[in-house]
Amino acid sequence: MDKLDTLHLFIRIIEQGSFTRAANALNIPRATATLAIKELEARLDARLLERTTRQVRPTLDGQAFYDRCKRILGDLEDAESALSTSAANPRGMLRLDLHGAHASQIILPHIQDFHRRYPQIKLAISCGDRLVDLVSEGIDCVVRAGNPRDSSLVVKRLALMPEVVCASPSYLERHGIPVSPEAITEHQAVGFFASNHDIRYPFSFLVDGQVQDYQPGAGSPSTTRSSTAPAP
Secondary structure: OOHHHHHHHHHHHHHHOOHHHHHHHHOOOHHHHHHHHHHHHHHHOOOOEEEOOOOEEEOHHHHHHHHHHHHHHHHHHHHHHHHHHHHHOOOEEEEEEEOHHHHHHHHHHHHHHHHHHOOOEEEEEEEOOOOOOOOOOOOOEEEOOOOOOOOOOOOOOOOOOOOOOOOOHHHHHHHOOOOOHHHHHHOOOOOOEOOOOOOEOOEEEEEOOEEEEEOOOOOOEEEEEEOOOOOO
């Protein structure tokens, strides 16, 4: 038994006046209860209980220890209760960073529902495509597409958003229509990059069960990786 379980057992034994009744109330074997109290007394180097054939009573040290344990466990229960109340009724400022499409299609249509459910939370929303440093910029939550590289983040899927590759009619007239994913590497494209990282993000397609990345202008697929994700 861990320390908290042992303290609960010790309190129950004194209040019940019996190892057997305390063990039954906690749904543990009587032998387990006896061993736990012996180990507690050995750890404290003090005799806590006087045992007779009819009753178990605390010693002077045991009574003092019982009083302290009651206060400690009471404070712990109060702390847990306070956290439970806070979790049920959260309040404060929530800083949220969104991409434009995610904001307009996923988050903003449900803002009123959110405020009705959590009236004590104030939202501070920023919007953009750049990569943000959550810690240094004080951002509590971001909504982004894809899978985060930082495994320490807590992630929850909000929606599946299909993506398509588009081109203007005038561009297709000048450069032709690509007929395969590989043809993307011979074309120009409007891409995404991070201002604080030298990264040019490729176009990703699901080809024969594998996600392959194609960089416009590169001439061939840039990388290949296994995935079960749908093609954009």
